[in-house]
Every structure is written in structure tokens, then in C-alpha cells.
Amino acid sequence: MSRIIRRTLLASTVAAAAAMALAGCSLADANATGGGNPADGTVYFGVSAAQTGQYAQYGEQFKQAFDLAVEQVNAAGGIDGHPVALKYEDSQSDPKQSVTVAQKFVNDPEVILVFGDYSSAASIPASPIYTAGKLLQYGFNNSNPDFTDKGTQYQWSSSTTTSDTYTWTADYIKKQGVDSVGVSYLNTSDWGIPAYQAFKAEAAKVDLKITAAEAVDPTSDDYRPSLTKAVAGHPEAFVHIGYGPDAAKLVTQLRAIGFDGTFYGGQDEQSFDGTPDAAGSIIGAQFVQTNPDPAVQAFVKAFTQKYPDDADVTNFEAGAYDALKIAVAAAKAGGTTREGILKGFGEIKDVPSVVYGSVTFDPTTRRILNPQFTPTILKDGKWVAYNG
Numbered sequence: 001m002s003r004i005i006r007r008t009l010l011a012s013t014v015a016a017a018a019a020m021a022l023a024g025c026s027l028a029d030a031n032a033t034g035g036g037n038p039a040d041g042t043v044y045f046g047v048s049a050a051q052t053g054q055y056a057q058y059g060e061q062f063k064q065a066f067d068l069a070v071e072q073v074n075a076a077g078g079i080d081g082h083p084v085a086l087k088y089e090d091s092q093s094d095p096k097q098s099v100t101v102a103q104k105f106v107n108d109p110e111v112i113l114v115f116g117d118y119s120s121a122a123s124i125p126a127s128p129i130y131t132a133g134k135l136l137q138y139g140f141n142n143s144n145p146d147f148t149d150k151g152t153q154y155q156w157s158s159s160t161t162t163s164d165t166y167t168w169t170a171d172y173i174k175k176q177g178v179d180s181v182g183v184s185y186l187n188t189s190d191w192g193i194p195a196y197q198a199f200k201a202e203a204a205k206v207d208l209k210i211t212a213a214e215a216v217d218p219t220s221d222d223y224r225p226s227l228t229k230a231v232a233g234h235p236e237a238f239v240h241i242g243y244g245p246d247a248a249k250l251v252t253q254l255r256a257i258g259f260d261g262t263f264y265g266g267q268d269e270q271s272f273d274g275t276p277d278a279a280g281s282i283i284g285a286q287f288v289q290t291n292p293d294p295a296v297q298a299f300v301k302a303f304t305q306k307y308p309d310d311a312d313v314t315n316f317e318a319g320a321y322d323a324l325k326i327a328v329a330a331a332k333a334g335g336t337t338r339e340g341i342l343k344g345f346g347e348i349k350d351v352p353s354v355v356y357g358s359v360t361f362d363p364t365t366r367r368i369l370n371p372q373f374t375p376t377i378l379k380d381g382k383w384v385a386y387n388g
Contacts, residue, residue, distance in 0.1 A: 041082045043336045045327060046089065046105040048116035048126070053092035054219075054245070057270060058118045058316055062141075063088070065317040066115070068306050069324035079331050084324075087111060093118040095125040102126035106133030112338050113138055113327055115320070120144030121190040127151050136342050140323035141316070144191050148366045156345055158323060158359060160286065160371040162195035166241065168284050168373045170202035173264060176388070178237045180209040181264075182230035184223070184250060185241035187215035195241045211235040218246045223253050231259045240265030244272035252277045268314040268376075268383050279380075284373035287318040287355045288385055299354045312382065315355065322353045 047066060049059040066086055074083050089105065091098040098117050105114050106129055113136045117123045120142040130137040131152045138156050139147050145161045173181060183199070186192025196213065203210055211233030214226035227250070231238065238259060240247050244267030251263050255277040263281045266272040272281075289300055289312065299321060300313050327341065329351045334344025345366075350358040360369050377386035 042110075043079050043082050043084050043112065043331060044087055044108075044110045045084065045324070046087050046108070046111040046114035046116075048089055048091045048098055048101045048105070048114055048122075049118055050093040051088065051090035053094065055093040055118050058093070058141075059090075061269075061314065061316040062115075062118070062320040064307055064310070065303070065320035066324050068303055069321045071306075072302070073324070073328050079328055079336055082336060084328065091117050091122055093122045095122050098122040098126040099129060102129035102133075102137075106130065106135050111135065112331070112336060112341050115140060115323055115327070117142075119191065120147050121188065123147055124150075124190060127155055130154050134338055134342075136338065136345065138323060138327060140319055140326075144194065146190070146194075151366070153342065153366070156361065156366045158326060158353075158355075158361075158368050159319070160373075161367065162191065163198040164371060165284060165373070166195050166199035167202040169239065169264060170199050170208055171206060172284060172373075172375060173237060173239070174203075174206040174208045178208070178262075180211050180233070180235045181237045181239050182211050182233065182235040182259075183213040183239045183241065184216050184226060184230055185213065186218045186243070186246065188218065192218075192241055199239065199241060209235075216242070216246070216250070218242060220246075221249060223250045224257060227254050227257055227259070231257070235261065237262040237264060243267055244269035247281075248272045248275040248278060251275060251281065266378070268312075269316065270312075273312065273378065273381050273383070278378055281378045282386060283376055283383075285315060285376040285383060286371065286373065287315040288374055288376055288383065289313045290382075290384055293354075293357070295352060296354050314383075318355050322355050322359070326351050326353075326359055 049062050050056045051059050070084050070086060078084055089101040091101045105111050115138050118141055123139045123142050124147055127137060131154045136154050140158050142157050143159045143162045145163055148155050148157055185196035212230045214230045216223055216226050238254060238261055240250055247266040248271045252275060266278055266281045266283060272278050303313050304311060329348050330344030331341045333347045334340040346363045349360045353359045362369050375386045376383040
């Protein structure tokens with residue numbers, strides 16, 4: 001483990017411990033009330049997300065989808081006649097900030113559930129705070145298995161795990177007739193490293209040779225030394241395990257050093273989609289904007305009408321939209337208190353979903369049952385289903 005990672009983990013642990021120590025009687029007060037409706041009957045959900053910083057684009061995507069879903073829910077009568085509203089806090093998707101945000105939400109008795117954070121790295125350090133406050137932490141975008149595996153009954157997620165995603169990726173690449181790949185992965189203990197380990201294990205099972213694997217810094221601007229090492233063994237294709245912004249820089253530099261094999265990586269987000277060298281990239285997706293399903297197309301139409309400058313609707317918007325609707329379904333099933341919505345999450349079944357079709361949680365793992373992936377390819381700046 002690098003010194004940078006050790007310092008990050010230590011800082012996160014210290015921040016969480018400090019926030020827990022500050023909780024004191026305020027936690028007891030929140031637990032005593034159980035959260036719930038204020039005098040005007042409004043049902044409040046919290047949102048811990050980046051409004052500033054390097055992940056702010058994701059926070060904006062989430063907000064757009066949340067706000068659309070809230071409008072639709074309230075137009076349909078809210079939760080048993082009670083309007084729904086959101087309280088936003090800027091975590092910058094940073095572990096130190098997310099812990100502070102968690103404490104604020106726990107101490108607010110009106111908030112019965114919190115969405116977020118964008119990254120598992122920011123969510124996991126805050127989990128002890130939410131657990132102590134008996135406040136459900138819905139990490140709908142958190143793919144690190146540890147978010148729920150090491151959490152308590154208060155951590156739930158509708159995201160596929162990195163293990164699911166990169167096991168599928170290795171299987172899919174092998175089925176395409178590829179025998180060897182070079183790999184780069186984010187050098188982060190909370191996401192990149194376990195994701196790579198899942199890919200590596202499945203690659204070994206299916207006899208997909210990894211010619212070289214290089215850990216990279218997600219904040220770097222120069223990946224060429226690592227990429228040169230990763231392709232030295234002349235792999236047929238290349239896999240990057242990371243986010244969209246780092247993948248955008250990385251794929252451009254990969255092409256610049258002369259590698260012309262298929263790139264498996266990236267995300268459906270602006271910086272990657274707009275990168276010319278990213279054309280032809282392939283990933284497994286849960287949401288595809290061009291899906292002809294009527295529910296998907298109704299969502300896409302509503303979103304683009306509300307936000308006419310955002311023609312591209314991605315998994316990030318779809319996931320947030322789904323999450324709000326799922327939380328509403330849980331509150332209707334169990335009640336509009338912290339205890340009630342937690343109960344509801346364990347009871348809801350077949351909730352309509354624009355990402356998966358429908359969602360049912362496994363109450364033991366607190367993850368959705370039977371997630372599916374669709375191969376997609378980036379063409380002309382848009383991801384489309386791929387049958388190649």
C-alpha cells in the first residue's frame with residue numbers, strides 16, 4: 001500500500017472518529033425522534049454529493065435527475081399526499097467532507113434518508129455516522145462491494161458491484177476472441193485495486209492473458225510511462241479500470257504512443273464521450289439511452305424537455321432518477337420516518353426502473369437481485385448497444 005493511500009485512509013478514519021465524538025447528545029436526539037415529517041408534512045431526503053471540486057459534474061447530473069423525479073412524484077400526489085423535497089450538501093465527494101455532511105444530516109430530524117455519495121471512497125468513511133444516527137445511507141452509485149459488505153442494515157445500493165462489472169468485462173472480452181490484454185487501473189484501495197483483482201481473477205479463469213498491469217494515479221496528467229509498460233507485451237486489446245475523466249486523458253495518450261487495439265473502458269460522461277480517441281471504446285452498461293423500452297423513452301423525453309441543453313442522458317442521471325423513485329416506494333411501503341423507510345427497503349419488490357426494468361433488493365446483501373449488462377460502443381460521441 002502506498003504512502004498516499006495510507007495517509008488518505010488514516011485521514012478518513014480520523015475524520016470519522018472525530019465526527020462520531022462530536023455527535024454526543026445530538027445523535028441521541030435524532031434517534032429519539034426517528035426522523036420524520038415536519039409541521040408542513042414535507043418528506044425530506046438528503047443528498048450528499050459534489051457540488052464543487054473535481055467530481056462536480058456528477059453532482060450536477062444527479063441533481064438534474066433528482067429534481068425531475070421529485071417534480072413527477074409531487075405531481076402524482078407525493079407520498080400519501082405529503083410532498084417530497086431534497087436537502088443538498090456539498091461533500092466534494094471527499095472523505096473528510098462526506099463525514100461532516102453525514103453528521104449534519106444525522107442531526108437534522110427532518111431527513112429520513114440520504115442519497116450518496118458519488119464515490120465509495122467518500123461514502124464508506126461516512127457510514128459509521130449514518131449507522132449511529134440510524135439514518136439510511138442509500139449509496140445508489142457505490143459499486144465497491146465493501147460499501148454494503150462491511151456496512152450495516154443502514155447501507156443500501158442499487159449499483160452493480162465492481163466485482164460484477166469486471167467479472168463480466170473479462171468474460172465478454174474473452175468471448176470476443178481476444179486472448180491478451182494490457183491493463184491500467186486506478187491505484188485506490190477503495191475502488192481501483194479491488195476492481196482490478198476481480199478482473200484479474202476472472203481473466204485467469206477464462207484464460208485471458210494479462211500481458212502487463214499498471215496502477216495509475218487518477219489525478220495524473222501524464223500516463224505515458226505506465227502505458228508504455230502496459231503495452232510492451234503487445235496485447236490485442238487494452239482495459240482501463242477507472243472513471244471517465246482519467247480514461248479520457250489515458251486513451252488519448254494510449255493512441256499517441258501507437259496502440260490501436262480495442263479500448264475497454266471509460267464512462268458515459270462528457271469528458272470521455274467528447275474525446276476523439278475514445279471512439280470505438282466498449283463497456284458493459286446498465287442504461288442505454290436508445291433502449292426502445294417505453295419507460296426508458298418516457299424518461300429520456302421528460303429529461304431532455306426539462307434540460308434541453310443536455311441531449312445525452314447517461315447512467316448517472318438514470319441511476320439517480322431511479323434512486324429517488326425507489327426511496328419513495330420504500331417510504332410508501334414502510335412509512336415516512338427513518339425506521340419506516342428502512343423497513344420499506346426490505347419489503348419493496350419489482351419497483352419500476354429505467355435502468356434495470358424493475359428492482360428488488362436482496363435484504364441480506366442490500367443490493368439488487370440479478371443485475372444485467374448490455375455491451376455498448378461509443379460512436380459519434382454516443383453510446384449505443386453493440387452486438388459485435
